[in-house]
Amino acid sequence: MLSRRQFLNITGSASIGLLTPSCHKQPLKSSSAHIVIIGGGFGGATAAKTIKKLDPTIQVTLIEPNSHYISCPGSNWVFADFKKIHSLVFNYSTLSRLYHVNVIHQVANHIDPKKQSITLNNQQEIHYDRLIISPGIDFQWNNISGHNASTSHLIPHAWKAGQQTILLNNQIKNMRNGGTVIICAPPNPFRCPPGPYERASMIAHYLKRHKPRSKILILDHKSQFSKQTLFIAGWKKYYGYGTSNSLIEWHSMPDNPIINIDVKKKILESDFGDKFTADVINYIPPQKAGNIAFSTGLCDDTGWCPVTHQTSESTIHPKIHVIGDASTHSPLPKSAFAANAEAKTCAFSIVNILNNQPLLEPTWINTCYSLLTEDQGISVAMVYKLNSKGKIYKVEGAGGISKKTDKQSLSYEATYAKQWLKNITLDSFF
Ligand SMILES: Cc1cc2nc3c(=O)[nH]c(=O)nc-3n(C[C@H](O)[C@H](O)[C@H](O)COP(=O)(O)OP(=O)(O)OC[C@H]3O[C@@H](n4cnc5c(N)ncnc54)[C@H](O)[C@@H]3O)c2cc1C
Known part of the structure; x- marks a missing residue:
């Protein structure tokens, strides 16, 4: 069983991406594996951090063109004048300093699934044992x-x-x-x-x-x-x-x-x-998966990347895992909360595969808060599990939309929304 401490360490204060069964009964073995992650948003940054927390011996490289990430969550609040865009900007220094993730600020131009290699904008070629991509969306x-x-x-x-x-x-x-x-x-x-x-x-x-x-x-x-x-x-x-x-x-x-x-x-x-x-x-x-997913042939004709839900591994190219908005983890929505949760279950799966441990049965949580005014909010929350066919389903009776709509309850929801934003960014980037 995960100890409470291990559990809190992994899920962070936001309690995201719960993993239930007995895992890591034995200490993890060293591994010289190289995991490369493309995209340093909510999905990619969380995956990099989680892998390093689970097994620091694994070499993790994060490829992200921008030195700073700007969060979409909270960005609607800029229009109401109570949030400044600069307060939504995060960098990758904690990931590299504290977790020893090798962060490369380049665009991943080409992925060769057969050779298990990536070519960057500067022509550098990088080999991977497992690849996680979380490139977000592009537009149609x-x-x-x-x-x-x-x-x-x-x-x-x-x-x-x-x-x-x-x-x-x-x-x-x-x-x-x-x-x-x-x-x-x-x-x-x-x-x-x-x-x-x-x-x-x-x-x-x-x-x-x-x-x-x-x-x-x-x-x-x-x-x-x-x-x-x-x-x-x-x-x-x-x-x-x-x-x-x-x-x-x-x-x-x-x-x-x-x-x-x-x-x-x-x-x-x-x-x-x-x-x-x-x-x-x-x-x-209208939207579709980020372009690199298309050029690698990871998308089906929906425009998104089909994956095995338990591990987030592509059903098209083995050893490539797709998480976040670009992937099809339906009925999970395309949200930062879901990307963060998928990153954690994916990280656990990869670490267990590399350490010859059994796969886990993940549970995901998603909550989407929205503000109606500066201090009145609403939310929808849901818990998700895997069924016997490996598909994600909504757990009946868990979650739902805000039940109470009196002023005080909506004011609490607004406070939760603002605290959630702090928690999710801390949990993903720090
Ligand atoms: C206005 C707005 C408000 C939102 N509010 C909420 C909210 O309140 N709650 C919530 O949960 N979600 C919210 N979201 C959704 C959330 O922003 C996304 O679901 C989340 O960012 C998805 O994470 P991701 O890792 O899939 O993609 P992203 O966070 O977009 O990260 C993708 C990263 O990949 C990088 N990348 C792309 N291509 C390449 C390449 N070829 N090489 C290297 N790097 C590459 C990009 O530079 C980017 O940094 C909101 C979105 C919007 C637009």
Whole structure:
């Protein structure tokens, strides 16, 4: 059994990615194995740290182009003016100093699954015994005309935090009172299912105080969305939802999606020819796994990487494990919490494989918090296990959405949301 101390060491204060059965009855053996991790986000950073904590003799290399990581969780709060983007920036110095992870700031250009090697941007070739990739998402631009990656400096997606977040925030701050912000919410599956609706809430929180004659239109690819009843109740309470003065309107358009954007005139056109004029457009494109997963042939025709759920090993290329947003761990959502949990179960699996130990039966937890105002929040939580066929299922009766919606309970949820952000970043990067 894991001792309480070992357990806390691995799961951290956020209690993420629980692993239940008897493991590590014997001390781990030394290993000269080399594990390479591509992508230093929530998934990759957590995997690197966890492997080193489980077996410090394993050589771990983390490949990440950027010297700093900017967290998407918390980035919607920038629009409401109570979070600064610089407070969401983390570096890799603890991973290299404390855990002795070899961090290389390069792009992984090419993976050769047969040779078990990776070629970096600088042409360096690196051999791996096991590879973990956590490259996050990239965007599908092919179902929209008039807008693509190169015009996203005019029409920001802000779905990768950093410059894009600052750009969208500046556009909202410079908008006239009485202006219209249009958020185009993507089809499923996508990174952070409640994200577009929390974003609408945070922008509304700002507009209510500074530009109250303005409006937010959410043009949605979907007929329903995450925590819908809680969001709608909150929008009614705080932003006049359903009245003629509502700050937020939600338009469900699954059969009539936006297919064209006139970037200069800021006009969006739907499949049936409906036109929407905006002052600010936040088009969040449909998504797929990060490009390196595609060029390595790790994706199926869904655009995501199928994996064996117990180990996160690719069902296409052995010895390559895919975690985080790029992978299909459904019904786990594409969230930082899930990426962190998948990283831990994957790390345990790899360390056990290398040490000839039996595989574990993992349990995952995910909670997604969202803010309605600066100090009112809501959440959805779920516990997941493996069934006898090796597929992930939701444990019935565990989790659910916020039950109490009185002011005090929503205020607690907002506090939990802010504490969760601290915990998950500590647990992943420190
Ligand atoms: C606005 C917003 C709010 C969100 N809020 C929440 C929240 O409250 N709670 C929550 O749980 N989740 C939230 N999320 C989702 C969360 O950000 C993602 O699910 C999480 O970042 C996924 O982690 P990842 O490791 O898969 O990818 P990422 O964190 O995106 O990391 C991928 C890393 O891979 C690197 N990379 C990519 N390609 C290569 C390559 N070829 N070579 C080397 N490195 C490469 C990138 O530079 C990047 O650092 C939010 C997302 C958004 C957009």
